[in-house]
Amino acid sequence: MGIPLPVRSLGLFLALTAVVPCHGKITVYHANQAAFTTASAVPAAQYSGVQAYSPVTLTPPPVPSPAIASAIPVQLQNAGTIGMSIPQPGSFMGFSVEMSVTNQVFGKNSTQLQVPFLNLMANLQQRSGGVRIRVGGNTQESAKLVDSLHNNRILQKNLTGIFGTTDTPPLDYTRDLLYMMANVSALVNVRWFLGVPWFVTKPFDLAIVGASQEILGDYLLGLQCANEPDMYVGHKHRTDPYTPYDYGGEMSDFLTQLAASGLDVTGRAKQLLIGPNIANSQPAWAPEQIWNTGFVDTYSENLAYLAVEKYPTSNCGAVYHDGEAILDPQATFPEFLSHTAHVQLLAPYLNSTRYAQSKGKQFLMMETNSAACGGIGGISDVYGGALWGLDYALQLAHSNFSGGMFHTGGQHVFYNPFIAPPTAQSTFRQWSIGPLYYAALAMAEAMGKSNLTQVLDLKIASPYTPMYALYENGTPVRVAAFNYVDDPTGASDITAVVSIAGGTLPSQVKVKYLAASSVSQKGNYTWAGQTFGGFFESDGRPMGTEDIQSVSCDTTAQTCSVKVPAPGFALIFLTGAVYSENEPDAVLTFATTARTHTQNTATVDPAVLATSNGHNGAVDGLGSTSRGGDKNAGGRIQMHVVLSVLTAGLTMGAALLVR
Ligand SMILES: *[C@@H]1O[C@H](CO)[C@@H](O)[C@H](O)[C@H]1NC(C)=O
Numbered sequence: 001m002g003i004p005l006p007v008r009s010l011g012l013f014l015a016l017t018a019v020v021p022c023h024g025k026i027t028v029y030h031a032n033q034a035a036f037t038t039a040s041a042v043p044a045a046q047y048s049g050v051q052a053y054s055p056v057t058l059t060p061p062p063v064p065s066p067a068i069a070s071a072i073p074v075q076l077q078n079a080g081t082i083g084m085s086i087p088q089p090g091s092f093m094g095f096s097v098e099m100s101v102t103n104q105v106f107g108k109n110s111t112q113l114q115v116p117f118l119n120l121m122a123n124l125q126q127r128s129g130g131v132r133i134r135v136g137g138n139t140q141e142s143a144k145l146v147d148s149l150h151n152n153r154i155l156q157k158n159l160t161g162i163f164g165t166t167d168t169p170p171l172d173y174t175r176d177l178l179y180m181m182a183n184v185s186a187l188v189n190v191r192w193f194l195g196v197p198w199f200v201t202k203p204f205d206l207a208i209v210g211a212s213q214e215i216l217g218d219y220l221l222g223l224q225c226a227n228e229p230d231m232y233v234g235h236k237h238r239t240d241p242y243t244p245y246d247y248g249g250e251m252s253d254f255l256t257q258l259a260a261s262g263l264d265v266t267g268r269a270k271q272l273l274i275g276p277n278i279a280n281s282q283p284a285w286a287p288e289q290i291w292n293t294g295f296v297d298t299y300s301e302n303l304a305y306l307a308v309e310k311y312p313t314s315n316c317g318a319v320y321h322d323g324e325a326i327l328d329p330q331a332t333f334p335e336f337l338s339h340t341a342h343v344q345l346l347a348p349y350l351n352s353t354r355y356a357q358s359k360g361k362q363f364l365m366m367e368t369n370s371a372a373c374g375g376i377g378g379i380s381d382v383y384g385g386a387l388w389g390l391d392y393a394l395q396l397a398h399s400n401f402s403g404g405m406f407h408t409g410g411q412h413v414f415y416n417p418f419i420a421p422p423t424a425q426s427t428f429r430q431w432s433i434g435p436l437y438y439a440a441l442a443m444a445e446a447m448g449k450s451n452l453t454q455v456l457d458l459k460i461a462s463p464y465t466p467m468y469a470l471y472e473n474g475t476p477v478r479v480a481a482f483n484y485v486d487d488p489t490g491a492s493d494i495t496a497v498v499s500i501a502g503g504t505l506p507s508q509v510k511v512k513y514l515a516a517s518s519v520s521q522k523g524n525y526t527w528a529g530q531t532f533g534g535f536f537e538s539d540g541r542p543m544g545t546e547d548i549q550s551v552s553c554d555t556t557a558q559t560c561s562v563k564v565p566a567p568g569f570a571l572i573f574l575t576g577a578v579y580s581e582n583e584p585d586a587v588l589t590f591a592t593t594a595r596t597h598t599q600n601t602a603t604v605d606p607a608v609l610a611t612s613n614g615h616n617g618a619v620d621g622l623g624s625t626s627r628g629g630d631k632n633a634g635g636r637i638q639m640h641v642v643l644s645v646l647t648a649g650l651t652m653g654a655a656l657l658v659r
Pocket residue numbers: 108109110111112152176
């Protein structure tokens with residue numbers, strides 16, 4: 001259980017005073033800096049800080065015996081390949097943000113966005129065309145739209161209203177949360193799924209439906225109806241029996257009430273529903289139990305997407321000591337470094353993704369991550385977690401899901417793709433970028449911008465070296481090659497030997513690596529040579545020199561041999577353009593107005609501004625993970641944010657790079 005370190009530092013933050021795509025005006029303030037004890041300065045054995053900055057690492061699993069094959073043929077066909085996925089969008093892999101942490105991740109409010117967050121989204125947009133984010137989770141269920149909150153906050157946990165076994169506090173929020181999301185969408189191509197409260201059905205609280213329609217308009221992709229309704233009885237939100245039929249009936253009540261409310265002015269909201277969002281954990285419902293009620297036909301005009309939520313395992317026993325078996329992280333680590341685990345996890349959904357296709361519906365993995373209840377220290381937050389997440393994303397695409405969302409939960413979880421510092425930040429305390437962001441970045445390039453990419457798991461026999469081919473218009477364009485083995489001797493490095501029957505190989509291929517020295521490395525992973533650093537080191541832009549390798553092919557043998565280190569991941573570009581950071585249009589520039597503390601004014605330049613942080617006024621009072629956060633944290637974790645902004649200083653024009 002983590003107790004956050006006392007933090008009272010503050011630093012630069014950015015205020016968006018007016019937002020227009022690519023020409024926003026941004027005001028930069030500078031505040032007092034104060035001491036900050038780093039989490040990583042504490043020896044692992046004594047670490048009692050928050051999970052998000054845990055220094056704990058595990059021993060990499062042993063090198064498999066017998067040794068893995070060192071040359072792996074990747075035999076592709078130029079045309080006529082069967083078994084490819086449905087065409088997939090560049091935005092395939094997105095993020096799920098627990099509603100309670102939105103004011104830490106996106107910004108403080110609609111006029112103070114987190115620039116690192118914008119940068120992170122822009123990186124993805126440049127590679128894939130757009131990003132989809134789901135705002136919801138357990139905290140959506142009791143969220144209440146209020147006119148205003150104390151201190152002009154946009155979000156507040158009502159700690160006196162805690163209920164349910166996950167102790168999720170009810171959440172009060174204002175319309176400004178939705179304006180903040182709209183303002184994000186005006187800057188970067190982010191589109192939203194939003195959760196509707198579903199605990200109380202008589203009557204439903206429909207406020208978010210009306211307000212999101214009005215404020216987000218076309219930026220809103222879907223409204224999630226219930227979060228894990230199959231867990232409702234277990235968590236005491238419904239009385240037994242509560243069945244798939246009952247859930248379907250509630251959908252009908254919802255639509256009736258929505259029609260009567262007059263809130264669906266355009267008539268669009270009633271076509272944006274997402275169901276059933278079941279967790280499908282034992283002893284809960286199988287998707288087929290929902291389909292067999294006729295749910296999809298009954299609500300065909302209302303359902304924009306079908307969706308489920310699934311975590312491969314659960315760390316709830318360790319978090320809650322609730323009797324659930326406590327996972328041994330070291331013993332569990334190998335399960336995350338094997339392709340087999342992904343295939344087994346998704347096999348039960350293949351019938352449903354086929355069914356969804358037959359009904360003309362898209363099927364989403366609405367919320368997922370490495371382990372329920374915040375992930376596992378030493379697994380979720382290391383390089384092995386990046387390989388796991390990338391293989392999982394590709395397997396979801398191969399399995400005909402139409403998208404997946406990695407969950408982000410706040411300071412009290414291990415599995416965040418990215419996270420702002422615990423409270424307000426200093427000039428030197430920046431964001432921490434987790435392995436799943438790297439997975440999403442590599443996935444964005446694997447998918448590319450066509451929205452037509454088809455994914456095929458090549459079913460390599462060894463679970464340690466999965467390979468995928470990516471197609472556009474039926475022709476192979478890229479290969480994704482993994483090596484899960486951790487072997488510093490180099491003896492387990494592999495070579496992917498690519499050939500294309502019926503096609504001509506180029507004389508050389510380009511290769512980008514997602515790299516680290518070990519599956520247990522924490523932070524400083526590189527994608528094409530660039531990194532987001534370790535804890536508190538990122539402004540959301542890749543650092544370092546981009547390294548896109550060229551590998552010559554054997555034109556006689558008609559093969560291209562690409563090395564994949566142990567451990568490693570290579571994205572091999574057979575044809576077409578390769579995204580480069582050096583492209584002139586790779587940088588979106590926002591005109592800014594800077595107001596800064598005199599101390600810094602002499603040397604403020606665009607690069608300095610670009611590395612500053614959005615201010616995070618939120619206090620992460622409770623861990624907010626899937627199925628509850630840090631149960632005991634409510635009373636203890638009350639950090640007080642001291643906002644001492646020094647706005648004196650000169651006003652200047654500067655360019656803020658949001659890329
Ligand atoms: C956002 O927060 C800042 C700082 O507290 C405040 O000046 C600004 O008015 C707020 N914006 C809105 C829309 O409330």
